[in-house]
Amino acid sequence: MANVPVDPSIVASCRELAADIATDVQRFIDAHTTVGVERAVARAYGVEGADDQGTPLVNTLVDRYRQDGLLSKGISFFLGSAIARGAGSIAEAAESLAYGRELDRGGDVSPEQARAALEPHTRAAIARIDEARSLRMANRERLGTAPSPLKYVIVATGNIYDDATQAKAAAFAGADIVAVIRATAQSLLDYVPEGPTTEGYGGTFATQENFRIIRRALDEAGDEQGRYLQQTNYSSGLCMAEIAWMGAVERLDMLLNDAMYGILFRDINMRRTFVDQYFSRRLVARSGMIINTGEDNYLTTADAVEKAHTVLASQFINEAFALRAGLREEQMGLGHAYEIDPWIENSFLFEIAQAQLIRQIFDRHPTKWMPPTKHKTGDIFQSHVHDAMFNLVGIATNQSIELLGMFSEAIHNPLLMDRYLSLKSARYVFNAARDLGDEIQWKPGGIVEKRAKQVLDEAHGLLERVRDDSIWDAIGQGAFGDIKRTRDGGKGHAGVVPRDREYLNPILDVLEGGR
């Protein structure tokens, strides 16, 4: 085996440190809610639609209660109270709460009465997640999936109908997982657009209807190809909780979902992100989807040799947060990347050492191996070779999910031909080196072993510092991705609300295991 020596006591210590770091934040999470969480709850109860300006009803509803300082009781309380006082349906309740002339303060209904009135709706919400999960699992069982690494490709035309065509083409060419890249600005929108969309810069909007369109295309492609095709999208940004709900009920298989990505790379407020990621992951845990974390991004802003350990440290932290949200290790697609300057001597050995280290430490996790991007230029021929070396590390270290590199990286979003050739290269390398990892041993004390040890030691050191400083301050000092953020800074801070003593969220209660 191509194993590297890993000191289990250091790994155990890393996990303890990460647990301390996450527990500190969890205290904050358990005392707060956000407009994003409450909108996701309203959607789960069946609040749907948008006004003629395109503002979703969940936004009008939740914003009204936030502005009046009542959101701390939870939107569930007001919905339940309206039902308890005779509203005929959730839709009727939501519309009167959102648009009624006088703000409905809940009357004299108690939180327990509101909970009781919501009971059938709470059960229906959870049943929607469970039914989608069962159908997804049945389809996977029926059609079967490919051996790892699963080949993951992106489509990004801006038009959901073109995306559906491209997704089917990718399936034909051998893809196992299709991601529809989001329009670049969507992570900073504090609402989820409605309906099918045909215009978007840099990608296509994530909407519930767009999820359905791609799911349908991939289901068709799966039947045609006799192979289950997985769908993924982004539960990140200011609407991560709502998108987790949509993904759960529209049978997505994976969601990009990271405890810290939005803070670092989209300048979203820390408090907002920590609370949102928790609720989104509770939904993901119930649905059985796999999350994809974004540590690979650290190496696009920071140096991939000097800062390799920040990826590993962050993976321990993402794992600790995910465990606190009820995810199983088998749902944690921890991300890492092949981003070292390819012209550095022995860069390939450093890459393989780091990838193997992560594979061994997170042995039950569906690790996600990300391709080179930072050192890609417009030289597509060199780029194709670069990606082939990346593929070789992917197969030799048996990564679970591999996002395929594209030779046109740094030029344009992948064209049909780019994706075809990328899949062809991956098919060749994965097949040609299928058992390479089982056949080789590293030279004791050699470059690969030393590199793996160094990265683990440095990750441990960083986790100690983050634990001592708290994650809040560590991020303030640029511990991850060389990016600095403050506790009160960033977008979406106004949407964070302390929970009242009587805060009501029956859906969260079920997701947390029936409190």
Next chain:
Amino acid sequence: MRSKEQLVTAYGDRDGDGMMQLSFVLPVSPSPRAREAAKRFAEVHGLREPLVTTMEQAAEGYSYFVVYGRTRHSIDLSTIEVPEIGTKQLSRDEIESAIKERFGRKLVVVGACTGSDAHTVGIDAILNYKGYGGDKGLESYKGFEVHNLGAQVENEELAAMARKRGADAILVSQVITQRNCHKENAAAFVELVKEQGFRDRVLLLLGGPRIDHKLALELGFDAGFGPATKPSEVAGFVVEELAKRSRASSL
């Protein structure tokens, strides 16, 4: 005066052979007819004796082709004029001492990825300490005060910050290029700076993978920087150009 004609054509292994390779997709399934279509497609692009070396099904109803051929075309180099950034490359020490001697203060540089663009790789490479390709960013110079506003900054916000900090130069980075949004957004920024009345007090630089000096000038910027630009090239341009302008205004 007309300069002498200077024809060039593609080079394979013999002077003037015109050898080129093409790859493309046609929306047809592979077949002998599809192969002939690919050959004629190459011919109408000016390739003589095209050889279809690959025809593979890339998706249902789509074929991928690789074609070699000899081009009929050539270009007269003597007719080409390209605006080039005229400043000479300065070393780090030259830049530092030029700022000290000519200005006696730090030069203020404000930069951002504007509009919906979230790709900070370029602006970070130029401004952040780390730099790019072993060439440290403007933050690492004693002579620059750098404000990197990061991703998805609105034009209004960038202009406001530039005025607040008294920017000597503003760097705009545009990576996303779908439907030419980079051009529209960049040109809108120049207009905004003009409207706000400080266009003549600030250098405007544009950068990105699809940007070149010519395009930047067309859009109203003072200079454009494309892929693989080193931070020291940008630093050198800022210092030289500002020095030139301060000389001109003191005359």
